[in-house]
Amino acid sequence: MPLTFASYNIHKAVGLDRRRDHERILRILLEVDADIVALQEVDRRFGRRMAALPLDAIHAATDYTPVPLSMKPDSLGWHGNALLVRKGIELLEAAPVDLPVLEPRGAVRADLAVEGRRVRVVGMHLDLSGLRRRQQVRRVLHHIAQCREQCPTVLLGDFNEWSQQGCFREFGHDWRVLAPGRSFPSRRPMAQLDRIIISDGWEVRGTNVHRSALSAIGSDHLPVFAALDLPKK
DSSP states (O other), X not given: OXXXXXEEXXXXXXXXXXXXXXXXXXXXXXXXXXXXXXXXXXXXXXXXXOBSSOHHHHHHHOSEEEOSOOSSTTXXXXXXXXXXXXXXXXXXXXXXXXXXXXXXXXXXXXXXXXXXXXXXXXXXXXXXXXXXXXXXXXXXHHHHHTSSSOXXXXXXXXXXXXXXXXXXXXXXXXXXXXXXXXXXXXXXXXXXXXXXXXXXXXXXXEEEEOOOTTHHHHSSSOOEEEEEEOOXX
């Protein structure tokens, strides 16, 4: 059975109609139906950094459990980054990943138990500066290299990279950069800002951009996803 990984920049749940609607975002997540979801811009940027997706609404409307990484009591994520995991997938370990920043950016890591295997997931939202993006990718890779155990890994998020190379050149031969498709801006997508990057050994069943009537207006990004089979032992 494949695992489906998705990434979605929800723009603080503010849609193209300028309405903040967390229920619409949750319905879009149900449409995507991924096992593991990386969210970006899940917290409001200022003040108490309140979550744009209330915790009780996530539990009531979905089969997801948020990975506990909140910066503040009312937040859901770390600098706006959050991971949702389908119930039944065990969380082994979680940690924020500090990035060199010019603006509030971050990354989060979770180690999960899937079919008796450890699987590592890192969700991220990278900088608008090309130089800073490359530095941030290096920091993420360094963080992964310093983990006690090495295991199949999936990196996903809003890389803010318009080029087909750019920060992706930081990934060596043991990584594969997937391009599910154009996901930004959501009404008329032109750029592949949202990417999924996998370590060696994963089998890719398919990748795509989730397009629906709701996702076309729910955020300025469309969700992207990949169906993957675990590497053979």
